[in-house]
Amino acid sequence: MRIRKTAIIGVGLIGASFALALRHNGICTEIDGSGRTEDNLLRAREAGIIDHYFMDHARACKDADLVVLATPVGCFEGIMSEIRDVLKKGTIITDVGSTKGEIVEILEREIPEGVSFVGAHPIAGSDRSGIETASADLFNDAICIITPTESSRHESLKTIGELWKQIGARVIMMPPDEHDRIFSSVSHVPHITAYAIIKTLSDINPSYINMSGQGFRDTTRIAMSSPEMWIDVCRSNRKNIMEHLDILIKNLESIKRLIENNDYDQLRSLLNDAKELRESIE
Amino acid sequence: MRIRKTAIIGVGLIGASFALALRHNGICTEIDGSGRTEDNLLRAREAGIIDHYFMDHARACKDADLVVLATPVGCFEGIMSEIRDVLKKGTIITDVGSTKGEIVEILEREIPEGVSFVGAHPIAGSDRSGIETASADLFNDAICIITPTESSRHESLKTIGELWKQIGARVIMMPPDEHDRIFSSVSHVPHITAYAIIKTLSDINPSYINMSGQGFRDTTRIAMSSPEMWIDVCRSNRKNIMEHLDILIKNLESIKRLIENNDYDQLRSLLNDAKELRESIE
Numbered sequence: 001m002r003i004r005k006t007a008i009i010g011v012g013l014i015g016a017s018f019a020l021a022l023r024h025n026g027i028c029t030e031i032d033g034s035g036r037t038e039d040n041l042l043r044a045r046e047a048g049i050i051d052h053y054f055m056d057h058a059r060a061c062k063d064a065d066l067v068v069l070a071t072p073v074g075c076f077e078g079i080m081s082e083i084r085d086v087l088k089k090g091t092i093i094t095d096v097g098s099t100k101g102e103i104v105e106i107l108e109r110e111i112p113e114g115v116s117f118v119g120a121h122p123i124a125g126s127d128r129s130g131i132e133t134a135s136a137d138l139f140n141d142a143i144c145i146i147t148p149t150e151s152s153r154h155e156s157l158k159t160i161g162e163l164w165k166q167i168g169a170r171v172i173m174m175p176p177d178e179h180d181r182i183f184s185s186v187s188h189v190p191h192i193t194a195y196a197i198i199k200t201l202s203d204i205n206p207s208y209i210n211m212s213g214q215g216f217r218d219t220t221r222i223a224m225s226s227p228e229m230w231i232d233v234c235r236s237n238r239k240n241i242m243e244h245l246d247i248l249i250k251n252l253e254s255i256k257r258l259i260e261n262n263d264y265d266q267l268r269s270l271l272n273d274a275k276e277l278r279e280s281i282e
Numbered sequence: 283m284r285i286r287k288t289a290i291i292g293v294g295l296i297g298a299s300f301a302l303a304l305r306h307n308g309i310c311t312e313i314d315g316s317g318r319t320e321d322n323l324l325r326a327r328e329a330g331i332i333d334h335y336f337m338d339h340a341r342a343c344k345d346a347d348l349v350v351l352a353t354p355v356g357c358f359e360g361i362m363s364e365i366r367d368v369l370k371k372g373t374i375i376t377d378v379g380s381t382k383g384e385i386v387e388i389l390e391r392e393i394p395e396g397v398s399f400v401g402a403h404p405i406a407g408s409d410r411s412g413i414e415t416a417s418a419d420l421f422n423d424a425i426c427i428i429t430p431t432e433s434s435r436h437e438s439l440k441t442i443g444e445l446w447k448q449i450g451a452r453v454i455m456m457p458p459d460e461h462d463r464i465f466s467s468v469s470h471v472p473h474i475t476a477y478a479i480i481k482t483l484s485d486i487n488p489s490y491i492n493m494s495g496q497g498f499r500d501t502t503r504i505a506m507s508s509p510e511m512w513i514d515v516c517r518s519n520r521k522n523i524m525e526h527l528d529i530l531i532k533n534l535e536s537i538k539r540l541i542e543n544n545d546y547d548q549l550r551s552l553l554n555d556a557k558e559l560r561e562s563i564e
Contacts, residue, residue: 123493123494123495124495124496125495125496125497126496127497142495143493143495145493172493181486182487182490182493183493185482185483185486185487185490186483186490186491186493186494186495186498187494187495187497187498189479189482190479190497190498190501190502191497192534192537193475193479193501193534194501194556195537195552195553195556195557196530196533196534196537196556197471197472197475197530198556198557198559198560199533199552199555199556200467200471200526200529200530200533201467201468201559202555202556202559203529203533204463204467204526204529205464205467206559208464208467208468209468209559209560209562209563210563211405211425211427211454211464211465211468212405212468212469212563213405213406213407213424213425213468213469214406214407214408215407215409215469215472215473215503215504215507216468216469216472217563218500218501218503218504219472219475219476219500219501219502219503219504220472220501220560221497221500221501221560222497222500222501223553223556223557223560224557224560224561224564225497225557227550227553227554227557228550230553231546231549231550231553234541234546234549235541235544235546238541238542241541242538242541242542244482244486245534245537245538245541246538247482247485247486248478248479248482248534249531249534249535249538251478251481251482251485252474252475252478252527252530252531252534253531255474255477255478255527256524256527256528256531259516259517259520259523259524259527260520260524262517264513264516264517267513267516268509268510268513270477270481271477271505271509271512271513272509273481273484274476274477274478274480274481274484274505275477275480275505275506275507275509277480277483277484277488277491278480278491278502278503278505278506279506280491281491281492281494281499282506
């Protein structure tokens, strides 16, 4: 597949890695970027990640065949209203956001006639944001979820699917709502919990953190992720996250009760089951 | 420092690594081991980790200058009653358990006249238990907490402290109760939470685990630790763990409420503070 021009809106870890992967696989001739922070865009251009940069999203999208939304998902609606008038017919808009249901609904509503949208979510990333961590290999062997709806154009779905495959990802298709339910449980709630573990330590005595070992570091690594990104995730996957937080709270309460009642047989069986499920993905 | 004979009771990851570190640093002439599983002890002897093995703890401890308790902490009291009659005068007993308050109290009560006890807890380990993961370097640059009490003998404290320093650990002394409060917050509650995250996913839909990314894997890695060991930790640090689980539950409830009320400014500030504290140990 060849694309003449791609616009990356938001040149952070994911946007920059996607640009590098396109280049590395010879998929795209010209890649332009736009964003909020000129210094970051300048460094991205100097590093050869993008060819040109613009502080104005619409200018970056002019004549683009592919537009990739790679900012926090809360910015997508505003960006669409800025770029919709310059998009040419046949352009495909896609995204790399961590939530899909609400986002896909908004974008499908906002795209102009003749432009198509395909939602995507590569399961890759790092607690470190920014282009310094970016790599053409980031999506190699990663899962990329693509979320078709009734409004999706078959040709555009095929193009975006092939594109992710070409840069090394394993593509899985599922409806946006199923995506959000799954990722609330395997990603959003675990992220929130990592922040909550640190907040709890801080309530007890923040200086205790200096005594932590590798287990604590691993468990809370994702609490160094971008709060801005996670606020947007909480906002746009609110219902699932609230429901799943309730289940987690209920489980912590019942573990506490087992300890309180010295019911260690029950506790052992809970820990054994959890260990077994976790080991299934080793 | 030179020790003639050491007995390692419980030749798992920590016990075996301690034996290897003693050898590697030329500290001990003879190292014997005892445990429950003959096959494991046999492999430890074949791997040169221990010189002789016994299924009977008392036989392993005969003539030992140093006895290291390296089983789950719940076994310590039973082991003491098995070995107390064979211990010679001047022997130092130490341990590597993850909890200290109750354990130190029991052991100080149970040691015979002329034998001294020093509690220790090296902050090292892995989700993988067993001698295959053991290494002479495991404690290199790790913190080792030593927990003196009013009954501790100055000479024995000094010996155990120097021994840990010689095998590369940074020694910190603190009272057993302070240890338990700190490690409830930086280790015990985070471990329980990792199991609870998996249990929650399992309640929602266990097959979703196949969609998990690196963040989930890191956050829940410690849920592959030995349930047996963690049951003992819960039992012997019950009060702190229950208190700290309550604080965690309260924090998760208030995060849920912030999402429910769309109070994202408050949530942002909570996430930012947590991120900052976590980054202090990078």
